[in-house]
Amino acid sequence: MNTTAPVSFRSRGVERIVLGQPTSDGDGVKLTRVLTQPLQRRLDPFLMLDAFGSDAAADYIGGFPDHPHRGFETVTIMLEGRMRHRDSVGNVGLLEPGSVQWMTAGRGIIHSEMPEQEAGRMAGFQLWVNLAAKDKMQPPAYRDIAPAGVPALTTAEGVSVRVIAGASQGVAGAVERPTTEPIVLDLAIPAGQSFEAAIPAGHNAFAYVYGGEVDIGETAATTRVEVERMAVLANDAGASGVRLAAPAGATGPARVLLVAGRPLGEPIAQHGPFVMNTTAELHRAVSDFQRGVLAT
Numbered sequence: 001m002n003t004t005a006p007v008s009f010r011s012r013g014v015e016r017i018v019l020g021q022p023t024s025d026g027d028g029v030k031l032t033r034v035l036t037q038p039l040q041r042r043l044d045p046f047l048m049l050d051a052f053g054s055d056a057a058a059d060y061i062g063g064f065p066d067h068p069h070r071g072f073e074t075v076t077i078m079l080e081g082r083m084r085h086r087d088s089v090g091n092v093g094l095l096e097p098g099s100v101q102w103m104t105a106g107r108g109i110i111h112s113e114m115p116e117q118e119a120g121r122m123a124g125f126q127l128w129v130n131l132a133a134k135d136k137m138q139p140p141a142y143r144d145i146a147p148a149g150v151p152a153l154t155t156a157e158g159v160s161v162r163v164i165a166g167a168s169q170g171v172a173g174a175v176e177r178p179t180t181e182p183i184v185l186d187l188a189i190p191a192g193q194s195f196e197a198a199i200p201a202g203h204n205a206f207a208y209v210y211g212g213e214v215d216i217g218e219t220a221a222t223t224r225v226e227v228e229r230m231a232v233l234a235n236d237a238g239a240s241g242v243r244l245a246a247p248a249g250a251t252g253p254a255r256v257l258l259v260a261g262r263p264l265g266e267p268i269a270q271h272g273p274f275v276m277n278t279t280a281e282l283h284r285a286v287s288d289f290q291r292g293v294l295a296t
């Protein structure tokens with residue numbers, strides 16, 4: 001007989017809720033650092049999540065002038081506004097609303113990200129994904145993904161899903177990466193509706209709420225996560241993923257960035273824009289940068 005067992009979905013719960021830290025980076029760009037260094041081990045392979053969003057040009061006009069990276073990947077998700085990217089490999093790209101840039105720094109890249117507007121709103125995210133030790137010194141790579149290049153779907157419940165990385169509901173994302181196998185979904189969940197995202201049991205995962213609020217977990221035991229909070233999702237070997245529900249009566253959809261990845265389990269050594277495995281490798285990165293050979 002060829003029968004299919006009924007599929008029952010079990011959701012991860014919320015282990016803790018994290019409020020980001022206001023800070024600035026680049027040339028005075030105001031942002032909120034949501035995933036900070038103390039969480040790098042817990043959320044391995046993710047090293048950082050910054051959220052930025054401001055209507056005031058003074059908060060972003062300085063941009064991010066030339067700076068180096070080595071040893072990991074940066075993912076820039078633009079929601080509103082425009083930024084111009086230039087790098088030492090010769091790539092030039094425009095980040096516009098709805099676009100995604102996936103940059104693999106590898107052994108070294110020097111780049112700038114400068115606003116291409118003098119007024120109006122600028123909003124989005126930057127996520128850092130670690131590279132395995134064996135991949136840290138690979139040649140740099142860069143992909144600019146236009147808004148139409150990010151696969152999107154709408155569920156029967158009206159949930160809109162932009163599949164930035166990994167896969168969701170059978171739709172392959174714009175980016176698939178080996179080793180860390182990241183899943184990055186940008187969700188809009190209408191009031192009163194819910195969404196179940198499959199996440200491999202071994203992945204570390206978190207959800208950042210950037211609009212409205214969301215209830216996470218099994219129906220009988222949800223945790224309410226308010227706007228501008230990150231929920232660290234519990235690692236539960238029996239869970240098939242996470243259920244996110246937007247409370248009924250909300251004025252707009254809940255907006256959530258859902259991120260999951262397979263942990264590397266390797267030592268993490270960070271010095272600013274360099275993330276390696278050992279202090280000696282960090283010294284080498286600083287020295288290479290100072291000697292002008294980091295990105296050659």
Ligand code: FE
Binds near residue numbers: 067
């Ligand atoms: Fe950068």
